[in-house]
Amino acid sequence: MFRLEVFKKASLCRNFENETFKQLQNKNIKIPTYLSAGQEYIAATIANYVEQIGESVDIFIQHRGHSTYLSFGGDPSELIKELLGDKSGCANGMGGSASIQSIEKNIYGHDGLMGSNVTIGVGSCYASKRPTIIFVGDSAVEEDYALASIGWAATKKLPVLFVVEDNNLSILTEKKVRRSWNIHEVAQGFGVKSFDVIDDPNDIDFCLSDNDAFKEPILLNINTIRKYWHAGAGIDDPNVFDRYEDEMKDLGQQAVDIHEETKIYVRGVWEEQLNQQ
């Protein structure tokens, strides 16, 4: 069942981030860490879609990328080692949370300059013509070079899927303070098929299947909620809507069981890596 399959991926992401939250509090992680809890349904649904259509894709992620890495099959142990600064981590212990990558899964890490992955991802797709997904924040997409790159993808009709993870925040500054325009309307102006949706798995999946993703550029602005602080282990508002909890409630006991099993699995992987340090 589609929603349960997406939930399995989301569960890996959520349990990973919850355990990482604890390790940050215990001071086992000593680097800036960008948790993606609350936003995991975006990557989980899109990764599930890509698996269903059987495409091999190139993926360009931003700093808040743990859920994307895990949903697209990145190795959790290598991510943990990266967070611990170990040389055998997924970015050789030098990238940290913000710049994770997976050569095996075609996931390109971020260099830390907001929006640069849009430009680099479009350039890569222009050269390769391979299906490409670019994950970008609602703030990073405001950068001039990011906007110009969306324009170039439109001009060259490149098979890029732009995914704007719209958590409404640039660190703590809300979108309404930063701009008067919407990215899906700007992209439409460029001639890119663009949609403004919520992070409901049915909505995201429908948008992708109904519009033949990877035949031409598409932009999805996906409204979501960041559960934890911009960086580090903290909670701004414990009462915000939680898509993961909502899905678990709706899906019932099967989902609760998946959640509990995944929690034990993630804890085990963490313990194994901590014991090896």
Ligand SMILES: Cc1ncc(C[n+]2csc(CCOP(=O)(O)OP(=O)(O)O)c2C)c(N)n1
């Ligand atoms: C060009 C540039 N400007 C500013 C920063 C500092 N900075 C790091 S993360 C961030 C906010 C990014 O917000 P968004 O793209 O919405 O991603 P989110 O953190 O919400 O996931 C900023 C301003 C930067 N790294 N690069």
Ligand SMILES: [Mg+2]
């Ligand atoms: Mg944001």
